[in-house]
Amino acid sequence: MKDISEQKIQQVKSRFTFLGSITYRSQFGGYALLVDGIMFALVSDGELYLRANDQIENIFQTRKMSNLVYAKRGMPILLRYYFVDSTLWEDQNLLFYFVQLAYESSKAEMLNKKSQPVRLKDLPNLSITIEKLLWKVGIKSAEELKIKGAKCTYLKLKSLNKSLGFNVLLALAGAISGYHCAVLPSVLRNELLEWYEEIKNPEKG
Template sequence: MKSTTIDTLARVEDLLKALGEVQCRSLFGGYSLTIDKAAFGMLVEGELFLRANEQSANYFTQRNASKLKFTRRGRPVYLNYYQVDNELWDNPDLLVRLAANSITRANEDIAHRQQELRVKDLPNLSLQYEIWLWEVGIGDVPTLKAYGSKACWLKLRTIKKNCGIKTLYALEGAIVGLHEAALPAETRRELYEWFIKQPSSLSEG
């Protein structure tokens, strides 16, 4: 960790000590800041970025604050975090209020996720499959079910060239709530007949 980042972290810890103990871990080339597991900010190259909610987003956009950006697969990805400028640092009461709002929003998201079934929680699917599906634009269970197993398989094959019949069975089973081995024979036969008609179909090992 660079000295500028260390200095900023110490400044954040001192400012927000009334809100709780600030934890710091490496993430996306910077450092994620949490209090009681609620991610409220990021430190990147010595700069503090606060996670936005509706109220703070209006504040930051009115001041043309910079959004946090990182690069994924050669493309820029913007996160919902805004840079804290000198004017905001000079207004510690406001900065603490904004940080508290960020923590509240993060805690609300944690509670929502705990109630919401994730893709990786479905039969046959793992965290790795969840990541692959997220990369092709399928980030939740309703979207997975809306696309169906065949469309999801076609999307996965754009990034996973050895995507084969077992993946197709796994996706169908996840959607209907069955282990892929328990799929009805008629369903497996229909999926297999569709699969072999796809250009450059590959078998999985």
């Protein structure tokens, strides 16, 4: 599936040059497509899905575009990414319009978020309980959390509550990276697990 996904990414990059330089990264078991850091689409199993939000989702739904389904712990979750079928792929005018919609709505959403202060509890994976613990150790903003990093922050929280486990470390790393902890890159997850085991059992180091 990796080869057909990479092939589709190359097709997208060559076809949607009007957006600018398109980059990609791993996400939801597929590849997120971005322009200037703005995520507008996703390629999964060789298929293209356009990102939607409240402003444009009804347009995709009216055309009866299907959602991307992501399996989390065996449970299917409908994501707000809509399938570009072969008919839409061949309809260049409509496709370009939809792609532009996906990009512009994502851009507007990002600008709106940047203009508003982000509370810690609003970051991926973090609850108000974790937010309160972070406040107690002097971390009161998303920027402060990013500067401290997941490992340093985890140690600070652990000093307050020794029962905190590996899932909290994953949650912090995901919050900093902007990922749900279930879809953290495997390289990062493995690195964190190795570090966690070292601090949990220092005599084995």
